[in-house]
Amino acid sequence: MVAVLAGLAAASLALTGCLFSFIPDQGSTKPAATASAAPDTEGVAPDLMPFYGQKVHWQACNGQFECATITAPLDWNDPGAGTADLAVIRHRATDGKALGSLLVNPGGPGASGIELVRDSLQFAVGDRLAKSYDVIGFDPRGVGESTAVRCFTAKQMDAFLFDIPTATRNTPAWRDEMMASYTKFAQACERNSNGILPDVNTVFAARDMDLMRAVLGDKKLNYLGYSYGTFLGATYAKLYPQKVGRFVLDGAIDPSVSGLEVSLTQAIGFESALKAYMASCLTSRGCPFSGTVDDGMADLGSLLARVDRRPLPNSDGRQLGADSLMTAIVAALYSQDSWQYLTQALAATAKGDPGPAFQLADFYYNRVDGKYQDNSYEAFNAYNCMDYPDDATAAQKAAAVAELKQKAPTIAPYWSVDLDSCDVWPVKATGVREPIHAAGAGPILVIGTTNDPATPYTWAKSLAQQLDSGILITRVGEGHTGFNKGNSCVDAAVNDYFVDGTVPDGDIRCAR
Template sequence: MLSGCLYAMIPAASSATPAPSREPVLDGVPAGFEEFYSQTLDWSACTGTDPGDYDCTEVTAPLDWSDPDAGTIELAVIRRAASGGDAIGSLLTNPGGPGASGYDIIAESASYAVGTALSDAYDVIGFDPRGVGRSTAVKCLDAKAMDAYLFDIPADPRGSAGWEAELTARNEKFVDACEANSDGILPYVTTDNAARDMDLLRGVLGDAKLNYLGYSYGTFLGATYAKLFPERVGRLVLDGAIDPSIPALEVGTTQALGFESALRAYMADCLGGSDCPFSGTVDSAMKDLGTLLASVDAAPLRASDGRMLGADSLMTGIIAALYSQENWTYLTRALSEALAGDPEWGFILADFYWGRENGAYLDNSTEAFNAYNCMDYPVDTNQADQDAADALVAEKAPTIAPYWQGVDVCTTWPYPPTGVRERITADGAAPIVVVGTTNDPATPYAWSVSLAEQLSSGVLVTREGEGHTGYNKGNSCVDDAVEAYLVQGTVPEDGLVCS
């Protein structure tokens, strides 16, 4: 499943005075967990950022929210003080994944993550959820072994018993490394626990209610918070929603159709330009792209670093570019070069997706992604359902279909999933704004519609357009609605459509 959220690394530029600390809020603390909510935070200048703009701390959380004595973990937190003076309060953020670093996106570009109006009004809080990045993290393979896991091409033909056996063995090696190197945290890396951690952050930051902006997977985290703590919901915006009620198989199937739709939109745009490597109609160009994928599947292209670009890595690069319309020019270059036998730009896009740079991995987002999804999604698929899903993807997403299904790493995960797939109503919560984009490939628009309908206080804002998520993407209608709600508390009109 590709429920991630890819974001640009845009430098931050602002000036602010570090925020004062507020007294912890201890109302409604679960019995036995008082010491966690009453801890005093030790803020200091962040490493690698302008100390005039940011300060950082670590928050100690329980390893197991059902047992306060089971051990502890650390949560890395970064705070950018409100530029406009007195802050409304804290605005917690999550960029998606699961596994993306909320710390890094605020450190590298708070303006990209939340926009100027919100960073003026709030102390913006980025944090790495449990299992992620600078927090107590999932650790698996070193860079060389990770390259082998992600990029090595099986010796046997796609779909054969040998191909499946090799991928299964590769998954087992990855999972064994995660279990050996993660210090016992794997069974506790769940969205339910991460949402409880988020309430702890709210309390120790001194906020009576949670104000929150979550993207992509961050919408599931935010909706889970609202399910657990509806009375503590302040102003929540969930952008690029995941439907919490649908099973894993349907998630993957719907995303395949979403990426095919986005790929067709890209192809239509490409054909209208002067440098497109394809010609003819969208249908004929998609068939030619399918031929390219089949070609590199049969005869992978060797890159300058020795890696071989096969169809899986090229498809990963295609998917990475489809997250944002601004990346379409890079996709055109990658496909043009692949047609000429050059894999370099295909790997540049694939490496961007995997967080890889110069042979090193910048974060543990892939490891954390697997850890969360394997614990959050029950495995309840029978062969008939799988066959029906495969047939639908083959019919509706023929370009993507041959490279969509692999061998699920979660079938070898060492712990059974504890998550449930169910509708979330969050009865009693304040209004929750859900933003959906009509041709979002990663979190299809129908999921935003569904989540807004499920939530008792859900309010839907629609961005008509391409790409993943809707806020701070150049649509002033969406931006104005989100900012008026988070800053002034003005609830948007339910059903607002922003062209």
């Protein structure tokens, strides 16, 4: 398991963005303590002054870091109607001369920025940025150590995620069974989240970032956002274009696409990544497939169908069906470094051993020894159900199903684009899907990887075109996100921009 986690350290996990999971990084130097800057309260409305004028009380934590809690309005439209806690962590610039604060978001939605910075600073930002900036990790509202969404116990979550439906897949009875399960989950979230579900959305999270900027004493926000974090960053730029400092959006989401389009495009993206994996597998030792890529994909489809008919019992009592096996496959496709572990899992599954596949699935859900290490799954659903209104017609859903079968035939049977768990969410969506231009913002770098399965390259191109000041950096390759992944061209462009203020003359294509 340790080898699997080490190999997957760069992988991100979850649809519509990425949930990063990290192994500890011990390479940083403990910074010297310095005084906090005065809050930036210029132009702040009187009813928001108690929040923007607050002093941050930092305390040493985890050896080389400082931790604090910032208080935000629970409802930004009614600042007097309660508060939310925002947990933050800071790593001081190692050269002692910070250019300012650099907020970092790992995606999800639902991933913990606290864990990102605390456990893998090197992976998150690299040496040059850690040297030059006070790196700030934060748990957005609804997430982790901040005021958080709560739904199921670990036992209930296991049943929700891993139990095998009794009805035959894709029949009306199966759909009813799935929706009943989604309803039970949604009701638990409403019951256990202390009334915060209407206020867990990306617009409010972006406003929280401006509050963090101000109380940290920065006139403008410097920001590095991965995957869903690109949508959070783009939303901030839309709301506060004049406050945009140095912005990099890596693994971009197109803010104009609907939830139906997201699901369909991601499925096609994972099918493409799966074919790339298969081509590599067929040339490697231990691959359980043979023949051409099409032959291998057909055999993988047969393996999925087989465990769908006859799930494999695991030593802990869970059964590996097609849904859990697909989760394992998706988890491993986020990073080319983890393909070898997918080969091991598929080979074991073909021999009747579900253990390695469950290791990948558990990694996806951040489940260790039967316990879920965070609330990322709950927060993921809370954000998406608020950000993506379900306005697709029956005809559009039918067309999406047909396109899915044509363009992603291996994944299609286990990817229900027309079955939306948010249909039973207890709060009506408030998000608006539209292009973001951020007129008046400074240069914003948008990074896209050509065969990124989770945030397909077309989204990065679209976002860069939408933004009035967008510059596209293309990483030619496999896997999710592009910065700090070993591509010197991408890394140099990002580091020079953040540290020296060097703006590329135009779009950049990085083959290596």
